[in-house]
Amino acid sequence: MNILILIMIVTGxxxxxxxxxxxxxxxxxxxxxxxxxxxxxLLWEWIGLLLLIFFLIGYLxxxxxxxxxxxxxxxxxxxxxxxxxIITLMVRLIDTTKNRSMDVAELLIxxxxxxxxxxxxxxxxxxxxxxxxxxxxxxxxxxxxxxxxLQFAALLHDIGKMGIPESILNKPGRxxxxxxxxxxxxxxxxxxxxxxxxxxxxxxxxxxxxxxxMDGKGYYKMAKEDIPMGARIISVADTYATITMRRPYxxxxxxxxxxxxxxxxxxxxxxxxxVKYFEKIPKEELIACAPETVEMNHGVIAxxxxxxxx
Numbered sequence: 001m002n003i004l005i006l007i008m009i010v011t012g013x014x015x016x017x018x019x020x021x022x023x024x025x026x027x028x029x030x031x032x033x034x035x036x037x038x039x040x041x042l043l044w045e046w047i048g049l050l051l052l053i054f055f056l057i058g059y060l061x062x063x064x065x066x067x068x069x070x071x072x073x074x075x076x077x078x079x080x081x082x083x084x085x086i087i088t089l090m091v092r093l094i095d096t097t098k099n100r101s102m103d104v105a106e107l108l109i110x111x112x113x114x115x116x117x118x119x120x121x122x123x124x125x126x127x128x129x130x131x132x133x134x135x136x137x138x139x140x141x142x143x144x145x146x147x148x149x150l151q152f153a154a155l156l157h158d159i160g161k162m163g164i165p166e167s168i169l170n171k172p173g174r175x176x177x178x179x180x181x182x183x184x185x186x187x188x189x190x191x192x193x194x195x196x197x198x199x200x201x202x203x204x205x206x207x208x209x210x211x212x213x214m215d216g217k218g219y220y221k222m223a224k225e226d227i228p229m230g231a232r233i234i235s236v237a238d239t240y241a242t243i244t245m246r247r248p249y250x251x252x253x254x255x256x257x258x259x260x261x262x263x264x265x266x267x268x269x270x271x272x273x274x275v276k277y278f279e280k281i282p283k284e285e286l287i288a289c290a291p292e293t294v295e296m297n298h299g300v301i302a303x304x305x306x307x308x309x310x
């Protein structure tokens with residue numbers, strides 16, 4: 001009987017430690033564009049964590065300093081299992097909600113891309129590259145950037161093009177200066193589209209400034225560290241995607257040619273440190289980022305004018 005009590009106490013203690021760890025990760029996962037809550041929500045999250053720690057301390061106190069019988073051991077063990085079940089259900093519910101929200105965002109982007117033949121899978125391509133890129137960046141860069149938020153920003157970075165007239169988006173010839181000014185307004189339109197979503201405040205800046213240049217010659221003349229890191233990451237991915245996918249005004253370049261062009265603008269257009277990390281990503285990982293709708297041609301060379309890419 002004592003052995004059974006000991007097993008239940010030890011197992012329950014391990015489960016409670018696991019519960020605290022999983023709950024802490026759950027709290028971190030809530031710091032994104034979908035679940036970023038108010039200060040009141042954060043307060044309740046911390047109260048929950050403190051109660052779990054208090055429960056564990058009481059659990060261990062009874063185990064080592066008390067004389068638990070089978071009933072007490074069963075109650076403590078059952079309590080730890082119950083908490084584990086609740087945390088599991090919360091995690092699954094949040095994951096389901098996030099997946100459905102991403103599906104809605106992808107549907108919205110598909111509508112935008114249906115109006116613009118220049119895109120044709122571009123937004124999803126950029127998002128895939130950003131996901132890959134994120135996993136190759138050091139913690140010093142990613143620690144302040146929520147992964148899910150960055151995914152949404154990458155997917156929605158061109159959402160402002162839904163406010164650009166189709167006569168400009170679908171113009172077969174070269175755009176004049178006035179038309180380029182309209183095209184350049186798409187980041188600002190994107191911010192306006194997302195303005196009603198309070199939790200999207202952080203990624204609105206990433207979307208607004210994803211065409212900024214390190215030398216200050218971008219859309220809004222921001223430079224270097226003034227450009228949000230999320231926007232700089234998306235800018236690298238956007239540039240690679242633009243060079244390597246087929247567009248009406250140019251054929252796709254190869255992976256190697258794209259890297260050469262990206263390295264040539266490191267420090268002027270793109271963040272030089274980010275470019276160094278980007279060029280270390282294995283070729284096959286980046287090529288695998290292209291959705292089926294994106295046409296890749298690994299043997300064609302064609303000039304791409306990066307300074308006037310929308």
